[in-house]
Amino acid sequence: MKFPLYFSKKIAFSKDNKNNLSRVIVFIGRLSVALGVIVSLVTVSTGVGSKRAIKERMADFSGHISIKSKQSNNSYNSSVLEKEGLKIKEINEIPDVAGTQNYVAVSGIMRNEHNFAGIIFKGVGKDFDAERFKKFLVAGQTPKISEDGFNSGITISQKIAQDMHLNVKDSIVAVFSKGNQSPLYRKFEVVGIYKTDIKMIDDLFIIGDINHARRIQGMEKNDVGGIDVFLKNINYIDEDAPKIDRLVGYRNYTVKATDEYPQIMDFIAIFDTNIALIISIMLIVVIINIVMVLLILIIERTKSIGLLKTLGATNGQIRTIFINYTLLIMVPGLIFGNVIGLGFLLIQKYFGIITLNPENYYISVVPVELNAVHILAISLGILVVSGIALILPSYLISKISPVKSLKYT
Template sequence: MNFPLYFSKKIAFSKDNKNNLSKVIVYIGRLSVALGIIVSLITISTGLGSKKAIEDRISNFSGDISVKSTRSNSSYNSSVLETQGLDINAVKKIPGVAGLQSYASVSGILRTETNFAGIILKGVGKDFDKARFQPFMISGSIPDYKEDGYNNEIILSEKIANDLSLKPNDSIVTIFSKEDQKPIYRKFVVKGIYKTDIKLVDDLYIIGDINHVRKVMNMEDKQVGGLDIFLDDTDQIDHVFPEIEKYIGYKNYAEKVTEKYPQILDWINIFNQNISLIIAIMLIVVVINVIMILLILIIERTNSIGVLKTMGASNAQIRSIFINYTLLIMVPGLVAGNIIGLGLLLIQKYTGFIKLDPENYFISTVPVDLNPLYIIAVSVGIFIVSGIAMILPSYLISKISPVRAIKYS
């Protein structure tokens, strides 16, 4: 029989403890553990959820990896993607690649009788992944871009639609200009309205037929301006990226979505830093409170320590008793913290009652990622670290003389 563990359980669950002077301190300790668990769970779940939501939104709009011509410049007008050395079928077969779609883009101006907006027309074709884009749609529908002529239906962002007072089935004139040429006018019909909550996208992009871009940019029928490559798991981008580079040809280059939108990468990195900082602070607070509980229990039960020593218990056994005792006291706090923390997270996950300003946060509601691994790791981590942290303070027991402890009890 494990004597320290057995004795710890006996005193931890003894009815006599209800009248001990340390009762309030124990409750405070349990409260600190519960709060530590709650704050840690909320921080990790919302932090990772926000990070994943932002990455998924930008990846689903423009791909995890984009392939462009090396002739591309900083303008939004596409250069023709070079076919020499480009093996699209080989790219599709790379493990981790979920699919790809071609595109070409050109900048222009949407104009109404009373207002105008600078835009980028992202032309897509028959390989456009409508299912991936569908979650962004808030009204109307996604047109069929079959590349068999010119489809005049477009999709606007909610931001552009509101600025120009447009709704589905409205008509809009678009002006494209090129050097040394007269402006090119195109009349489009608004088929649908989307919203990504990412300002860099919603302020500029409209979706339309790639054939219109080809016509404006003097491209041939099958030429494209680039490829959007989607991955099964965005976290594998560093592993898949070098494989993709092998099949795109030396006249083209690949670009990660994090390189395309560095502002978003910087924002995502802030989540990582904040999560680490808050978890560290909560862990320190919990450990300090648990150590104080241990010291108070040792002082309060000095007489019991003296009796145990006179009965032959070693210092190591007594230290184990009090460490186990303190850890058992923590258990209700751990359970309560998990119940409350998970309850709050589930409410947010299914109701989204806490809103955010997408202008600043790139998302409109606080997303929640309930990863079981992290949930378990929080409780187990706090429990283990607290146990290790109590080893050094528990050596106070070895300084207690059994004779004096019993004499002055």
Template sequence: MGFTWFISKRIAFSKGNKKNLSQIIIRIGQTAVAIGIIVSVITLAIGLGSKKAIKQKMADFNGHITIRSYDSNNSFNSSRLNKKSVQLNHIKENGEVSKIQEYATKSGVIRTQTSFAGVILKGVSSDFDRDRFEKFMVKGSIPQYSVNEISNEVIMSEKIAKELNLDINSSFIMFFVKENQDPVYRRFILKGLFRTDIKQIDDVFLIGDIQHIQKLNKWNREDIGGYDIYIKDIEDLDSVFNNIEEFVGYNNFAEKATTTFSQINDWIQIFDTNILIILTIMMVVVVINIIMVLLILIIERTNSIGMLKTLGASNRKIRKIFINYTLFIMLPGLIIGNIIAIVLLYIQKYFEIIKLNPENYYVSTVPVYINFFHILIISGSALLISGLVLLIPSYLISKITPIKAIKFQ
């Protein structure tokens, strides 16, 4: 064990240290470190958790990646996908792909006795991932669709149902307008209500049997509007997308969920800036408080510095002693701050105490993403930055001479 390290530990963990007049200042410094760590860890966990939760919601409805025809463009009405050119086997071989399902969309109008609403029917088939969609359900059940018979059962957003005064098992008429043709009517039965908290979805979508759209478009049973592709981790979206894009084929294109809902994605990208600003401010607060503690320690132990110099200790070694000592002081604040932050995050994660307005934030509760590697980086960065910054005020030690130390006494 080195001389400086040994002396630093003896000073830091000495029982007599508790009687120092500077103990109050030290406690204030430790409290500031703890608060800085708590705010930093919670900010990062909530910021990343919000980004992940919102992106996941967008993807769980439309798929993380969507393949459709160029002819569809941005239209709500699907054009026939060129299925033969899609190399589906290669896409399925990607280890990050967890699910692929068919879909098609068709715009129409729902009319009731008292109201009407323009909506989009998203047609799905027997491969519809009902388990994934279950978390969005607020009432009723998800119909089971089959290739053997056409189903008139649908689910729609809770918001649309309220506007149209519809409830479970209600029947309603939806008509589809075709160019230069009379409107085509279809009667549906409402079997369930869902809520995603994403306005662009809840305002317009209902889900039904894809066979209705195939008949309306005069397609064959094999014809579809596109594929919804789900991957295992939303954070791998960009890399998986680059791989899948190679296999979409002629006259088709792939689109990420973050591109489909570009306005929402642009909004959540601001989180990165906010997180960086808060982390920077908290780190500055921690560093300033630690510098204050070091300066007080130097003033208080001027006599000790003079004695060490008299015994032959160099300025460099004495500076290292005080820097190590100050970092030891930080440790209780780091440990306590991390423990409090982690406890608060787990309480929010499992009990969802803090609620949000989903119309403004796209989620109904504050989401958290707890990553212990991130927590370790924050604590390590605080120690490293403080250690480097402390080099500047520690140079005051070189100005103290044994004669001045004796006069100070």
């Protein structure tokens, strides 16, 4: 074992440190490190978790990537998807693709004696992924679609249900219009109520039978207005979108869920800024406290420094001793910070103690994503940055004269 590291361990774990001024200084240093780790862990885990949760909510409702006809012109009303060049089989064979489902969307109005609401009727077929949608249900179920006839069951959002005083098994009339044609009236039964916490979805969308949407839009039995493509991991959406776009034909186009709601993505981008800002502030606080600890320890052990110099130790060796000494002091702070921080995050992850207003944050419970890489990076990052920051103040040691320091009491 090299001399600086050996000597650092001897003084760091010496029992003499328990009854002198350094005990208070060491406690302050460890406390700042622990708080830095706790705040950084909570910031990164909840920030990354929130970003992922919001993106997944958008994607699990409307597909990670949607295929639409260019004739739709970004309208809520679907145009018939062109089959020329559309290679659904190849799309499903892409390794990251979890599945696809057809839909036809049409805008309309629901009304009763209590209120009225503008809606987007999203007609889905028998390939609708009810299991994926189940996480959004707060009551009832999704319509059972066979595509052999017309199912009048619909699943509406909790927001629409509250505004129109609707419950499961209630009936409601919806009005649809197309061009100069007379309005079309359809009577539906509410079979389920959902909640995504995303206002742009909850305010508009209802889920129903694709055949109703086809009839309203004047489509043929096998026509499709769009295809939702679901991926296994939303983190690969930017990589997979071009692959899918090459397989939809020149008369169709693809849109990512992350592009369909730009205002939500702008909100999500704020998380990156906040995470960077908070971690930077905590690093500055930790560094200031650790540098203070080092300087006080140097002053307190001036006599020991003079003795080491007299015995032949170089300034570089003594600086290394005190840097190692300070970093060893930080280790308990890192351990306790991780234990407390991870404990709090696990409680939040499994019990959801802290809630949010979904109208402002698009989620109702603070989500947590525990990533081993992030956890290790925070601890190692604090340790490495602190070690680098200690190099400059450690040069104070070279100013200490052996002769004068041995007279120091």
